[in-house]
Amino acid sequence: MRRRHGPTRTNTDGQPEREPACPCSSVFVRVSRKDSVTDKRKQPLAYALSVNYAGMVCLAVAVNLPPLLLTTLSAALGGEAGLTEEQLGRIGSAIFVGLVVGIVLTGPLADRIGAKPFAIVGSLCVGLGLAVLGFARSYAAVLGAAFVMGLGAGVLDMVLSPIVAALQPEGRTSAMNWLHSFYSIGAVATALGVSEALGRGAEWRTISLALIPLCVLVAAGFVAMRVPALVAEGHNRLPLRRLCRERYFLAALAAILLVGCTELAMAQWLPAYAERGLGYSREAGGRALMVFCVVMAAGRVAGGVVGHRVRAIPLMIGACSLAACLYIVASFAPWRPAALVACMAMGLAISCLWPSMLAVAADRFPHGGASMFALLAAFGNGGGILMPWLVGAVADGTSMAWGMATGTIPALLLIVLLAWMSRRAA
Structure with a gap:
């Protein structure tokens, strides 16, 4: 048990006060029942978590809006023939190039000057x-917009996880799953809203402009928020150079790269694959992505509830096995409804991979700070650079089915790597 310092607080009857039952009580000061300080301390925690969750929704908009518009952009900007699969894949890759640039440029600075300015920016x-x-009128402008959105999403991705880990240090696996469940919730809301708007004849430019106020509100929320230190007081941040000499951390970097590949091959291509590969309508493709995000959100909420009772790595190995099977069904099932169901069920299979991998690294290296999360996020989003382009390139050379099937490869490699990490952690 940790040693308590200072005098023991008592209640109005002179009896020692009991420890609060709330699992998050470590972030609050224990006070008497008549003291109002507890309420004042609880409110900032609830507010801070709410703002971070809203930031994750903003990130989800940036990452998930372009995939919903791929076929629309192809028709609007590609002439009679439309854009090729490889050109469409570049749009998704541009988002993740921006993500990685944002993470790499700002990650180390957050440990020095704090996370708040970066969350606002x-x-x-x-x-x-x-x-x-x-306001885009050309394919090049769309690529530029995708890069800028990715840049902002990368900065958010870099700061949100370490902020929440600092707010809830005693339950990181659960905290990460709760935080990242709001990415899925944001993706669901984006898919539902955009699909409905497109179905009613709204222009894609109007849809993009209508989402700007959300980003402004999130920035205002961070302005009013008190952001905690990303490394606990009394501890020095573990230098990144020392982290990179740890074999386990290098394995974690490789693992989250494969996680990104496994997740984003499907997440970025599902609407276009449903339409071009399986022959469904544009609205059906958007709704399929929405269901994908719904089941991903459900999986992450479940992970947040049971995360403190289930070991992360065995859970991830099972999830990767399921993901590999679903990729095969999605790509080669002779009955197209079965293929579409497999695409949507992939959201559940991959739901725990990203937040659990972050939690595994944070538990193993609790004083890594924002630099550690930044490097992990950069490698994870590197999968988003590689896989959307690779799926499109393979599809151009063969078929959409074989392009989608490439997602099986990182899932299988991840199983092997996680098995090694499990032995090292034992």
């Missing part, structure tokens, strides 16, 4: 990318 940068997309 990241939110506004997503809004700027939406504005560029709303």
Whole structure:
């Protein structure tokens, strides 16, 4: 048990006060029942978590809006023949190039000057990318907008996880799953809203501009928020150079790269694959992505509830096995409804991979700070650079089915790597 310092607090009857039952009680000061300080301390925690969850929704808009518009952009900007699969794949890759650039440029600075300025700038940068997309008149402008949105999303991705880990240090696996469940919730809301708007005849430029106020509100929320130190008081941040000499950390970097590949091959291509590969309508493709995000959100909420009772790595191995099977069904099932169901069920299979991998690294290296999360996020989003382009390139050379089937490869490699990490952690 940790040693308590200072005098023991007592209640009005002179009896020692009991420890609060709330699992998050470590972030609050224990006070008497008549003391109002507890309420004042609880409110900032609830507010801080709410703002971070809203930031994750803003990130989800940046990442998930372009995939919903791929076929629309192809028709609008590609002439009679439309854009090729490889050109469409570049749009998704541009988002993740921006993500990685944002993470790499700002990650180390957050440990020195704090996370708050970056959270504000990241939110506004997503809004700027939406504005560029709303006024885009060429394919090059769309690529630029995707990059700017990705840049803002990368800055947010870099700061949100370490902030929440600092707010809830005693339950990181659960905290990460709760935080990242709001990415899925944001993706669901984006897919539902955009699909409905497109179905009613709304223009894609109008949709992009209508989402800008969300980013402004998130930035305002961070302005009013008190952001905690990303490394606990009394501890020095573990230098990144020392982290990179740890074999386990290098394995974690490789693992989250494969996680990104496994997740984003499907997440970025599902609407276009449903339409071009399986022959469904554009609205059906958007709704399929929405269901994908719904089951992903459900999986992450479940992970948040049971995360403190289930070991992360065995759970991830099972999830990767399921993902590999679903990729095969999605690509080669002779009955197209079965293939579409497999695509949507992939959201559940991959739901725990990203937040659990972050939690595994944070538990193993608790003083890594924002630099550690930044490097992990950079490698994870590197999968988003590689896989959307690779799926499109393979599809151009063979078929959409074989392009989608490439997602099986990182899932199988991840099983092997996680088995090694499990032995090292034992």
